[in-house]
Amino acid sequence: MGSFVPVTQDELQSMLTEMGYTSIRELYANVPEEVYLEQVDIDSGKSELEVTNEMNRLAEANVRFKSCFRGAGAYRHFIPATVTAITTKEEFVTSYTPYQAEISQGVLQSIFEYQTQICELTGMDVSNASVYDGATAAAEAVFMCEERKRSGVVVSAGVDPQTIEVVRTYCASRDVEVTIVPLEDGKTNPASIACAAKNAASVLFQSPNYYGVIEDAEALVASAHEVKAKVIMSANPISLGLLKTPGEVGADIAVGEGQPLGLPLSYGGPYLGFMVLTLDLWRQLKS
Missing domain, CATH: 3.40.640.10 (Type I PLP-dependent aspartate aminotransferase-like (Major domain))
Structure with a gap:
């Protein structure tokens, strides 16, 4: 999972120390308390399969046309597997x-x-x-x-x-x-x-x-x-x-x-x- 994590805790602490801070909150001390969010209330991540299923569910709400001429010259063509x-x-x-x-x-x-x-x-x-x-x-x-x-x-x-x-x-x-x-x-x-x-x-x-x-x-x-x-x-x-x-x-x-x-x-x-x-x-x- 290392390639999917933007920054590790060790790297974060190293950067803060280099700048002379001990925490993220100290770094953003100028941000007023009333607008600073300690934690964003969002759901946990989903697996690839769950995301795919959800996107397919949303896509089913669209009206799909077998033939579409809205591409102004750029259209979806059949491409043989070969x-x-x-x-x-x-x-x-x-x-x-x-x-x-x-x-x-x-x-x-x-x-x-x-x-x-x-x-x-x-x-x-x-x-x-x-x-x-x-x-x-x-x-x-x-x-x-x-x-x-x-x-x-x-x-x-x-x-x-x-x-x-x-x-x-x-x-x-x-x-x-x-x-x-x-x-x-x-x-x-x-x-x-x-x-x-x-x-x-x-x-x-x-x-x-x-x-x-x-x-x-x-x-x-x-x-x-x-x-x-x-x-x-x-x-x-x-x-x-x-x-x-x-x-x-x-x-x-x-x-x-x-x-x-x-x-x-x-x-x-x-x-x-x-x-x-x-x-x-x-x-x-x-x-």
Whole structure:
């Protein structure tokens, strides 16, 4: 129990002696008697099992829904037991960054498998080993599209608000202009994109967007390319099993949040951001 006791009586007395006191009450002599509590009237501690049972009893008072769409993109997904079994194998789990290939073959193999699968899923050519999260991936992609004479980004209002804020934060430090295009009937108007992106380096949109509406991705890509802007498409990886992939609609870069692939919510993390692109841009790819 030693690791669960904040301080022993011997340690307490040693500290008091070092400060020139003989008791805790003497240490707190300036605290008035009427507000000083010698003993707090609380129940004794409970065992782990008792605490678990009590928490379960309290939780039963909540209304539980089988399907919940309040996560704004972050939802509880089914994770097969094999995922946990594989990811905890010693071949994959290591504290080393893979500098020394001879001791990190498992890490290198897992990164290779990830890059291969995410390229197949998105229909794109090249992938990095992932970045911090989906919002960070979008912001990094904006910088990858910068040119000497074009550096602004046009962002659909249908993009996740947190992603928009991260993009704004990144761009503010480099004086990159961020233009937000409002939605029309829940969707992004391709004509509005073309008008706003005449001098911009890139266009960022999300499909399905923040409100669950499937954007006309092909039309948005065509409108952006018409004015020579590169296209960053943010996508939910699960949706790509049904919808046309970023590669099929002609996007230059695809980004998104990897949490739907099987990461627990964990009160906001850990997440990962995927970033894939065409061969034309691979030299700008952030590793």
